[in-house]
Amino acid sequence: MARIVRRGKQLALIARDGRALAVSLGMTGRLLYHRGSGWDGFDHVHAAWRLSRASGERNRSYEHRWLLYHDPRRFGELAPFPSIDETRRKRWSALGPDALAIGPAALHAALKATRRPIKATLLDQSLIAGLGNIYADEALFRTALAPRRITCTLRPAETRRLAEAIRKTLTAAIHAGGSTFRDYLDPLGGAGGYLATGAVYGRSGRPCPRCDLALIRDQVAQRTTVWCRRCQY
């Protein structure tokens, strides 16, 4: 494998000959780096690649080094394409701008035309690519926006704050190594540390970090949503 390309939550592994493998991890998918003669003892490994020496590296033995695709629930998907360009055209064409790169103007363009609750909008990958259930809640808390606010009623100042909150939330999460709620592990098997510093997700019933009122949990856009009834409106 030569490199990895990402758009939102979609990945592509690019081989040295240019072929691409689109990867969607779903809820429980993981890419694991594994050293060993095989992967006995792992359940739910659906694909395995023996890693070869990268060009330019010294000629150490790379026997027994593997990349494993592991996914108990099988909501994830692997799909081969002849090139990254084909992957973008055929697989990623419906994705909106990447959440890490989106600015206030692009965010306003994505939000101005929909009457859905803002939480549903943030989860819609065709409008903004990259936010999932955890980071949508965290970004809304940072912006002091109630998850059921109708998207097109956001004022320009709120949209600006939301753009900044999305960027800060994702940057902090990446820095913390992601979020391990139940299943997520990074490729070396480590858990992510973001939830320890996050404000709301997984903390229903506990005090709001800003006002101490108990955080509430309910369903918005068919997803568990945790928020502060006093701080977010």
Added chain:
DNA sequence: GGCAGCCTGGTT
């Protein structure tokens, strides 16, 4: 746009 459905496994 809301919703069931896709799956398995851990927790209540």
Added chain:
DNA sequence: AACCAGGCTGCC
């Protein structure tokens, strides 16, 4: 036994 879970597709 019932409920819960970082996502996404496709059907009304």
